[in-house]
Amino acid sequence: MLRETVSWMRRAHDAFALADMASLAFPPALVARLRAFSRLQEERHRHGFDAEADVDLDARDPEFVALMVDFFRAIGQRWFRFDVTGAEHLPATGPALLVSNHSGGVVITDTFLTHVAVFDALGRDRALHALGHDFAVDDAVLGPYARRFGVLRAHKDAARKALAAERLVLVYPGSDKDTFRPWRDRHKIELGGRRGFVRLAREARVPIIPVVSAGTHEQLVVLSRGERLARALRTKRWLRTEVLPVTLSIPWGVTVGFVPYVPLPVQTTVAFGAPIHLDDDDGDDEGAVDRGYHRVAAAMQSLMATTVAGQRAR
Numbered sequence: 001m002l003r004e005t006v007s008w009m010r011r012a013h014d015a016f017a018l019a020d021m022a023s024l025a026f027p028p029a030l031v032a033r034l035r036a037f038s039r040l041q042e043e044r045h046r047h048g049f050d051a052e053a054d055v056d057l058d059a060r061d062p063e064f065v066a067l068m069v070d071f072f073r074a075i076g077q078r079w080f081r082f083d084v085t086g087a088e089h090l091p092a093t094g095p096a097l098l099v100s101n102h103s104g105g106v107v108i109t110d111t112f113l114t115h116v117a118v119f120d121a122l123g124r125d126r127a128l129h130a131l132g133h134d135f136a137v138d139d140a141v142l143g144p145y146a147r148r149f150g151v152l153r154a155h156k157d158a159a160r161k162a163l164a165a166e167r168l169v170l171v172y173p174g175s176d177k178d179t180f181r182p183w184r185d186r187h188k189i190e191l192g193g194r195r196g197f198v199r200l201a202r203e204a205r206v207p208i209i210p211v212v213s214a215g216t217h218e219q220l221v222v223l224s225r226g227e228r229l230a231r232a233l234r235t236k237r238w239l240r241t242e243v244l245p246v247t248l249s250i251p252w253g254v255t256v257g258f259v260p261y262v263p264l265p266v267q268t269t270v271a272f273g274a275p276i277h278l279d280d281d282d283g284d285d286e287g288a289v290d291r292g293y294h295r296v297a298a299a300m301q302s303l304m305a306t307t308v309a310g311q312r313a314r
Contacts, residue, residue, distance in 0.1 A: 055152060103186070210276065212304045
């Protein structure tokens with residue numbers, strides 16, 4: 001184990017800039033970066049933005065992906081007792097849309113562990129692109145690393161381009177409303193009524209792979225989404241979010257906003273369901289989209305119930 005740790009640290013030394021790591025860990029630096037992001041959003045709101053031209057699939061660096069996966073695999077095994085079910089449903093070739101619930105707030109354990117599961121099942125050269133918040137790809141510090149990890153801006157043009165290149169695309173339709181759902185709804189699938197992923201899958205004629213992570217929303221306690229406060233502060237315009245959450249976490253206790261935290265060591269499972277083909281419904285467009293949405297949501301809720309039951313049976 002010591003030899004593996006030393007080897008990983010040597011690889012990481014070449015991959016990360018020390019100044020960047022300090023900025024990521026220093027809260028005042030995060031505040032400054034959020035302000036810069038807000039200014040960028042205001043500028044784009046006024047002048048527009050070409051999201052398609054911003055897509056660069058070749059920015060994904062397999063060596064960097066392997067480095068990150070090795071780190072989060074170790075964290076997953078030692079801290080979260082990480083488990084994977086249903087990996088046989090992942091296609092070895094061809095495009096597919098992985099549709100997942102989103103949990104855990106700003107500490108995106110679910111995303112990293114899903115990457116671990118796909119990497120271990122299909123290998124490092126099977127590209128998986130997660131669609132992420134604009135901050136992840138635009139931030140001066142985080143952005144270059146996110147792009148090397150394969151993260152794309154959460155935009156339909158980015159997803160279309162990746163699917164056309166026969167890549168796997170990971171989407172979180174519920175977005176901020178899902179990842180900051182209250183504690184009482186931690187096992188609830190919350191896609192927020194957003195049907196864009198259904199239209200995308202039908203248009204591209206690709207299968208949907210349902211994905212759920214169980215345990216990730218017990219790594220902190222979300223007390224409230226803070227939607228009323230978010231509306232009052234107009235965060236949708238300057239931060240691209242409709243929530244301003246109130247959470248209870250380690251080490252800060254109760255906080256308001258998007259504050260990193262130390263996740264609790266809760267057993268975590270990522271589960272993949274059987275592929276869903278929506279192009280077999282040739283009904284009218286909106287009716288077919290609505291049926292597809294409810295079909296996927298029901299499959300994910302059933303998969304979540306099965307996964308949680310398996311956790312409790314241990």
